[in-house]
Amino acid sequence: MTIPVAQRFQPASSAAAGADRIDRVRLTLFRLPLNTAISDAKVLTGRQKPLTEVAVLVAEIATAGGHNGLGFSYSKRAGGPALYAHAREIAPELIGEDANDIARLWTKLTWAGASVGRSGVAAQAIAATDIALWDLKSKRAGLPLAKLLGAHRAAVRCYNTSGGFLSTPIDDLLHNAERSLTRGIGGIKIKVGQPDAAADLRRLETVREHFGDDVPLMVDANQQWDRATAHRLGRVLEQFKLEWIEEPLDAYDAQGHAALADRLDTPIATGEMLTSVAEHWNLIQAGAADFVQPDAPRVGGITPFLRVAALADHAGLRLAPHFAMEIHVHLAAAYPGEPWVEHFEWLEPLWNERLDLRDGYMLVPARPGLGLTLNEDADAYRAERAEITS
Ligand SMILES: [Mg+2]
Numbered sequence: 001m002t003i004p005v006a007q008r009f010q011p012a013s014s015a016a017a018g019a020d021r022i023d024r025v026r027l028t029l030f031r032l033p034l035n036t037a038i039s040d041a042k043v044l045t046g047r048q049k050p051l052t053e054v055a056v057l058v059a060e061i062a063t064a065g066g067h068n069g070l071g072f073s074y075s076k077r078a079g080g081p082a083l084y085a086h087a088r089e090i091a092p093e094l095i096g097e098d099a100n101d102i103a104r105l106w107t108k109l110t111w112a113g114a115s116v117g118r119s120g121v122a123a124q125a126i127a128a129t130d131i132a133l134w135d136l137k138s139k140r141a142g143l144p145l146a147k148l149l150g151a152h153r154a155a156v157r158c159y160n161t162s163g164g165f166l167s168t169p170i171d172d173l174l175h176n177a178e179r180s181l182t183r184g185i186g187g188i189k190i191k192v193g194q195p196d197a198a199a200d201l202r203r204l205e206t207v208r209e210h211f212g213d214d215v216p217l218m219v220d221a222n223q224q225w226d227r228a229t230a231h232r233l234g235r236v237l238e239q240f241k242l243e244w245i246e247e248p249l250d251a252y253d254a255q256g257h258a259a260l261a262d263r264l265d266t267p268i269a270t271g272e273m274l275t276s277v278a279e280h281w282n283l284i285q286a287g288a289a290d291f292v293q294p295d296a297p298r299v300g301g302i303t304p305f306l307r308v309a310a311l312a313d314h315a316g317l318r319l320a321p322h323f324a325m326e327i328h329v330h331l332a333a334a335y336p337g338e339p340w341v342e343h344f345e346w347l348e349p350l351w352n353e354r355l356d357l358r359d360g361y362m363l364v365p366a367r368p369g370l371g372l373t374l375n376e377d378a379d380a381y382r383a384e385r386a387e388i389t390s
Helices: 080-094 102-112 120-140 145-149 170-183 197-211 227-240 254-263 277-285 302-314 325-333 376-381
Strands: 022-038 051-063 068-076 155-160 187-191 217-220 244-246 268-270 340-343 361-363 382-389
Touching: 022 080, 022 376, 051 080, 051 120, 068 080, 068 120, 080 102, 080 120, 080 382, 102 120, 102 302, 120 145, 120 302, 145 325, 155 170, 155 325, 170 187, 170 197, 187 197, 197 217, 197 227, 217 227, 227 254, 254 268, 254 277, 277 302, 302 325, 325 340, 325 361, 376 382
Parallel strands: 155 187, 155 340, 187 217, 217 244, 244 268
Antiparallel strands: 022 051, 022 382, 051 068, 155 361
């Protein structure tokens, strides 16, 4: 018997008429200010202005049966209002749908906005709702997200980035790093990529001398070297026994990264700027990285992140997701190879909960879902809100 085309594209189960029917989507755009303006190499090379705030798009989804989920996406510098506007336009597509059919709903939302692409802002707007649906599903199962996905570990190695920006004087950087290590964070990443490479090396030498060889260190050039500079500095950096060199080259230079990864002993990490599975596949196929750094909000949510993780695992690569530790602690816990997560406290004003840190590891929350609830005080940062109902 042939199933008519129209029926093939009906919801996969009839539950949409019942308790799992999506009844309400609430979208909120927050603008979270940073305590101090920060700069990485992109500012020192004149490409960007210092970062003063993060725009966060929060999606809250509720079903007729009273289940609910929370997800978020974000933008640094421009893009927050565009994320919100695209999500606002496509969110009605979710009303009446079965909240369980996450992969189908990701595809539906992607087709709804296909004219503006399957990556970039469009993917990142979908991410907030996709992550909310995964949160909802794991809460409904009474499991932390990591457990729903199939966890390999209860805690993930973590390192701090927020204390090591180029706008931070070296004495403050050392103080920040000491504070991070005392809190139970296991590694320290510092920014490099200044026009004056000697200044980068002086900072790195100071940090290595101060903490000795046992503290894991990473550096991040934020795409500001050309190939020749990356090769020359990459050789100089070998002596520091770094965990990795991050984004030495332009995010889309897969061949350049591959040549670097081939020639250096220090692992190469990249992938945070990519916004689709296809872009990550290009990177992985080229052998461009030892560590892949997908970002669930940037790549379009947990649904595509899991595809990237499967490709990375198949290629035998390490995983170090970018930013959004609240989501990535779960996704990293479900990755077969030992991952790292990045500690950034910037989004903490939005949440009631804090992640536990111990002996160099971030503990996977035992609470169902992501284990996050919105703090009422976050209303002070609210820029936009829309309620979409049936
Ligand atoms: Mg980075």
